[in-house]
Amino acid sequence: MSGTDGTDDPTLELLPIDISAYRNGNTGIDYVHSFNSGQPGPNVLINALTHGNEVCGAHALGVLFEDDIRPTRGSLTLSFANVDAYHSFDTDNPTASRFVDEDFNRLWSDEILDGPRQSSELTRAREIRGVVAAADYLLDLHSMQLPCPALMLAGTAPKGRRLALAMGVPEHVVTDPGHAAGPRMRDYGPFAEAEPAQTALLIECGQHWADSSRRVAIQAVFHYLDALGIIDGADASPYLVPTPPEQRLIEVVGPITIQTDAFSFAQSYTGLEVIPKAGTLIGHDGPQPIVTPHDDCILVMPTHKPRKGQTAVRLGRFVD
Numbered sequence: 001m002s003g004t005d006g007t008d009d010p011t012l013e014l015l016p017i018d019i020s021a022y023r024n025g026n027t028g029i030d031y032v033h034s035f036n037s038g039q040p041g042p043n044v045l046i047n048a049l050t051h052g053n054e055v056c057g058a059h060a061l062g063v064l065f066e067d068d069i070r071p072t073r074g075s076l077t078l079s080f081a082n083v084d085a086y087h088s089f090d091t092d093n094p095t096a097s098r099f100v101d102e103d104f105n106r107l108w109s110d111e112i113l114d115g116p117r118q119s120s121e122l123t124r125a126r127e128i129r130g131v132v133a134a135a136d137y138l139l140d141l142h143s144m145q146l147p148c149p150a151l152m153l154a155g156t157a158p159k160g161r162r163l164a165l166a167m168g169v170p171e172h173v174v175t176d177p178g179h180a181a182g183p184r185m186r187d188y189g190p191f192a193e194a195e196p197a198q199t200a201l202l203i204e205c206g207q208h209w210a211d212s213s214r215r216v217a218i219q220a221v222f223h224y225l226d227a228l229g230i231i232d233g234a235d236a237s238p239y240l241v242p243t244p245p246e247q248r249l250i251e252v253v254g255p256i257t258i259q260t261d262a263f264s265f266a267q268s269y270t271g272l273e274v275i276p277k278a279g280t281l282i283g284h285d286g287p288q289p290i291v292t293p294h295d296d297c298i299l300v301m302p303t304h305k306p307r308k309g310q311t312a313v314r315l316g317r318f319v320d
């Protein structure tokens, strides 16, 4: 199934890079490389291309390879996830390369991964699940359909927001429970639980093909490695944001999951709009009006392609 109806008309400032040089990794899994410092420390994972059309992550990993970034303690693993989708990128229909058969980021439970179902994405997820399971820290690099400032999706456990705040970027940190349609990589196993130390973050770096998303992704990976203290400060410093923003926490109560084949928004929202009054109409799901549940309600990542069973938008509030 294609990921798009072909009606997009995006400006393609940022295009895929050639990642063929990164195919032969040292882990026995194509497009997965792991560097071990030989010193005690955490297993740190950075993942790109969970969605094949979200090219900024490939650019950021490319910089880590070009700069020969190596951990000074623990290990650093770099993975390109949905490479088959990425390699289907077509400038005439760039959204279609989001996935081959299904959303790679709704498959991350043992029940699904151990189940009988087959798809291009399940095959790849089964290949790399051991790498994800072995990670003490995960940063998963994404981008968005609509132009919106970067968002860090930190999950609901306090450990996620602690790491996001330790990174210092981006400005907006969202605590959210994920999607009804299926668990994300960042929700896999202990990442989603409150007590275990394993911590995962998902960053939405900006619009898929905006050049600024590349810069945000590169800054994010270096802030992450710097916050975890696993690379030389001199390696990170050229890429760190000189004056990090004052970060703001957005608490998402729950996603609005689409129930009908006729969902529409009342306006063309792009994300981070703050709706002042509770009860304001923001859309319809079939005949059902969708209204904001509280004052100063923030719209987080509204979809521009509503589909039944998927998330339409997440509603949140600033927590200061």
Ligand SMILES: [Zn+2]
Pocket: 050, 051, 054, 142, 143
């Ligand atoms: Zn994504």
